[in-house]
Amino acid sequence: MIHCRALTVTTPDGKTTLLRGATADFLPGGMNAVIGPSGCGKTTLMKAVLGILPAQGEAFCGGERITCPEDLVGRVGFAPQFSIAQPKLTVEESLRYALELCVSDPGERSRRLETILTVIGLAEHRSKRIESLSGGQLRRIGLGLELTLDPPCLICDEVTSGLDPLSEDQILALMRRLCRERGKTFLCIIHNLAKLDCFDRITVVYEGDVVFQGTLEELCAFFEIPDALHLYDRLNAEELSHWQDKWSAANTAADAAPTPENSPQPAFSTANIPAPARRPGGVGQYLTLLRRRFTLFFRDSGYLWLTLAITFGFPCLVVIFALDGLPQIQGMALERSVSFIEEMRQNIAFKINAMETTSLVTGLIMFQVILLTLMGSNNGAREIAAERTLYEKERLSGLGVIPYALAKITFVLLIAFFQGAWMTFFVKVICRFPGPWLTQFAVLMLVCGSMTLVCLGFSALFKSAEKASLLSIYLVGFQLPLSGVVLALPDSLVWVCRPFINSYWGWAGYLSSMLDTRFWDAFRENNAQWVASPGQAVAVLALQGAVGVALVLWGCSRKQWN
Incomplete structure (x- = not known):
């Protein structure tokens, strides 16, 4: 069912070869073990076969060449070493959401859910x-998620690694039962050589190449060892070229040997692969992802309370800094009048007081804007990177890039717009900032x-949530100095930096909305700089x-497996 020819994988810089022209045929409808010393290229081989890693050479599924992971949707499942289900979801919710993303018929989803759980x-x-499951149960849910599409072939990357002997036996027994009762094909990367008797065919990978395929008995004969536990010592005793030559000679001898007339031949190119279930459209996937994200949002108490704390706490900080100046602010929060302008011109003390009050107001506006940029950083920086492996895994099950990206954009924007609206409302009501409500709502909501x-x-x-968070924090940190509002920028840098500085446009838009008020007149008395409308x-x-939307779509369209 699955086979590959001369697969070669190198690092992006081309300096290191990870896979050296590997060729392998895997037994359809059976248990296939892929073994080899750590770092020899087992996982690289499997990801190259799946099309996850770019490779030279060819890989086939049922006689059809694999060009990208999308070719295998519904035909080949991939279970990573560790379960990547959302920890805050229940077992049933995880499976249900997975089914909603890949199966359109509700009746079929319900039937598959109960079948998989059983x-x-x-x-x-x-x-x-x-998050409360044991190690063995996590491996089971990992297999369950792959069974949502009912693929005829499953590739499992060390799904028994780190388990106790009983749990390991139970997982292997489950795979064997699926092979026997449902005709599944398993390709399993394993480390426990004592369990090789559970497999029908064994593939040995050594230093980036396949150097043997066959049964356990054939393996012991080929490597001249009493049992599989001596394999790695024997492998390391010879150079890679020795094993390559020996395997090539064995294949040549096998090809030359007469084939009994009635002996069955592996049907790699004629395997009967059923058509995958009809998938939901983009709108259906989008709505499912949005529901799942809000479920996780309200269930993750740590993240929920942090979001609530900064949403309602940051506006209080603005008001606290405004307390001493509230009487003066409210006294000036009127439309301009001729007497006010004349008094500013004639009364130096009054002019100084107006300037101080206006300076406080412009500072509070900038403070609001900076806090909103900090909220924005918290909203978006970890949202995709923290679940990148899960997203890549779900793409192998048919999840579309556009529905995923739009669901994330919708979720974070709803939070951001609420934060911007609440900041505007709370500070405006307490401090009585003048100016049109709708304009100021629009400006601060767009800032966030x-x-x-x-x-x-x-x-x-x-790939890393930490890197994304760090870059976002740096971006927020440079907002104030590069805005040119508090610290003057050299003229040559003003319009180099300003188009990219979120805080300047938020500050300018909010301040210029007060065009018909005393604050604007007082600001203009000593400041002639251009302020955006x-x-x-x-x-x-x-x-x-x-x-930002373009970056999201671009980033989501790229394949970034760890």
Whole structure:
């Protein structure tokens, strides 16, 4: 069913060869073990076969060449070493959401759910959260997630590694039962050589090449060892070229030997592979992902309380810093009048007081904006990078890039827009900032939204959540100095930096919305710099958000397996 010819994989810089022209035929409808010393290329071979890693050479499934992982949707499942289900979901929820992403028919989903729970032996634990499962149960749920599409072939990367002997035996027995009762083909990377008697065919990988395939008895004869436990000592006793030559000679002898007329031949190119189930459309996947994300949001108490704390706590900080100046702020929060302008011109003490109050207001506006950019960083920086392996795994099951990206964008924007709206409402009501409500709502909501999308873009581009978070923090940290509002920038740098600085446009748009108030007149008395209008600020913030969306789509379309 699965076979490959002359697969070669190198590192991106081309300096290191990870796989050296590996050729292998795997037994359909049986248990295939892939073994070899650590770092020899076992996982690389499997990922090259799946099309996850770029490789020279050819890999085939049922006689059809594999060009990309999408060719294998519904035909080959891939179970990584460790379960990558969402820890806050229950066993049943994990399987149900997986089914909703890959099977469109509700009746078929319900039938498969109950069947899978029974087959993997977790029906009694369906209400348990993934984070509370044992190691053996986690391996079972990993297999269960692969069975949602009912693929005829499953590739398992060390699914028994680290388990106690009883759990290991139970997982192997489950695989054997699936082979016997459902005709499944398993390709299993394993480390425990004592369990090779559970497998029908064994593939030995050594220093990036396949140097043997056959039964356990044939393996012992080929390597001249009493049992499989002596294999690695024997492998390391010779150079790779020795084993390559010996395996090539063995294959040549096998090809030359007469074939008994009635002996069965492996049907690699004629395997009967059923068509995968009809998948949901993009809208269905989008709605499923959005429901799952909100379920996780309200179930992750740590993240939920952090989000609530900064959403409602940061506006309180702004008000606290404004307390001493509230009487003066509220006294000036009126539309301009001729008497006010004349008094500013004639009364130096009044002018100084107005300038101080205006300085406080402009500082509070910038403080709001900086806090909103910090909220945006928190919203987006880890959102995709923290679950990148899960996303890549679900893409192998048919998840679309667009539905996933749009679900993430929708989720973070809803949070960001609420945070921006609440900041505007709370501070405006307490401090009585003048200016049109709708304009100021739009400006501050876009400040938080655009920064959220840019940081979400970083999260989509990086494999590591820590790297994405660090870059997002740096971006927020440079907002204040590069805005040119608090610290003057050299003229040559102003318009080099300013188009990219979220905080300047938020500050300028909010301040210029007070055009018909005393604050604006007082600000203009000693400051003649150009200040963007609310419309200009909204346009630039929207453009920055669009750039963030483009980064998200680009990052999600790239394959980034760890």
